[in-house]
Amino acid sequence: MPQEPHVALANSEQLAEQSPHQDIYAVIDLGSSSFHMLMVKVVGGSVQVIGRVKRKVRLAAGLNDDLVLSRKAMKRGWECLALFAERLQDIPPENIRIIGTATLRLAKNVQTFLKEAELILGQKVAVISGEDEARIIYQGVAHTSNSDSNRLVIDIGGASTEVIIGAGFNPILLASLNMGCVTFLERYFADDELSEDNFNQAIAYAEQEIHTIAKQYQATGWQLAVGASGTVQAMQEILVAQGKDEVITLSRLEDIMQQALACGRMEQLTITGLSQERKQIFPSGLAILIALFRCLNITGMTLSGGAVREGVLYSMLPQLQHIDVRNRTVKSLMVRYFIDEQHAQRVADMAVELAQQLQSRWDLNKFEGLSILRCSALLHELGLLIEYKNHHHHGAYIINHSDLPGFTRAQQQLVMALVHNHRADVSRDIIARQTMTSVLLTVRLTRILRLAVILSMRRRDEVMPQVNISSKGEALTLKMADGWLEQHPLMRAELEQEQEYQQLAGWEFVFK
Incomplete structure (x- = not known):
């Protein structure tokens, strides 16, 4: 028995x-x-x-x-x-x-x-208490997402919604509100009707709850809003599936609500990008999220990489606490894939130096572009452990299919694009698929990384060239010291080859 x-x-x-x-x-x-x-x-x-x-x-x-x-x-x-x-x-x-x-x-x-x-x-x-849950959620976000600014964190659960403002690893305001996907499903969508009346009632109740904290939260303020729940993940998946970028806005949420209303009933709910698993509690989560955006005047939100489970996890790992999340992730990949750390840093330093020379004409800070460029330079040889010829493809594959705390999915895709395109033929298709950034920013970062790799090719600090780079529109001019190229014919040959690659991609590049 x-x-x-x-x-x-x-x-x-x-x-x-x-x-x-x-x-x-x-x-x-x-x-x-x-x-x-x-x-x-x-x-x-x-x-x-x-x-x-x-x-x-x-x-x-x-x-x-x-x-x-x-x-x-x-x-x-x-x-x-x-x-x-x-x-x-x-x-x-x-x-x-x-x-x-x-x-x-x-x-x-x-x-x-x-x-x-x-x-x-x-x-x-x-x-755990509601306040403890909010505190743990914030720690989960802080240990999996990169930000030095004040951030607003939202987690919509089954019976409660946690709202937190924090900076770095420290929460500033904590609140746990009595509303959630499952309780709202039972209260406002039990008849399976996807009607304006049901949505409006759910949103109105959620707004009443949020108004109890709204004034204090708006007075404290934040620079970045992230969602740590399945509801936010579902919204982001819908946006990407429908050809938009990953940023959730109120107008986009209201558009998704109109798509839900057009379905009429729960069993007929079919929205491009919405998984079958989330359908039942999706309308109630959507109503709560709309109320949060309206009451707190949230302009945009992205998805966090962690929440309550990750918060509990990192409390058991003191050796990994209060470390820059993005740097920790990059360092871990470098160790696991036996990247030459000294050379990776050499390429990263050169890439940052070139970017700083171009910064006055090229806006590279948008979407943390300089940080992403540095990380991509440190990881550009990630695929060498597999083989040399296509190591840029292998590295891009690893990045695309890895869990990378400290990077949003769009930032991860940008790193993948830069690593894939750091040498040889340029894949314009991969660049065009970027959702978080403009294609222009991706192109600019790609061009800088490619030059940094070439200029560091001797893998020795004492033979690194002194260079000056400038731009006129999108045309790049690289200047070396007089006579330097004559003394380094292999570098000249590599730059000539790079000139051809950039011309094939439609980019103007000259060196002197």
């Missing part, structure tokens, strides 16, 4: 103590909509995701008006945790954290759920 999950796994703590997997960590988030498990391994000074498991539990749907959680909802949760428990057996107990959020905060009979859940998992579950 098979054992119950909690009986079969009750000795998981003893099994984990014998495990050699000391560098593997797991975080379980018992959310109001879904239960998530994140598993990572620390590799080369960064975290490598080795597993993600997500199950729709819709715990908040089982919470009645008296805040009592139904047995049916609890059973859905326990069944999910039995699946998670199997993956925890080989992980040291001290490397595991399990948290419960809004629904478990609210449920009066939460102890009934927790008692069985802890038996199944062989671990304690920490039910």
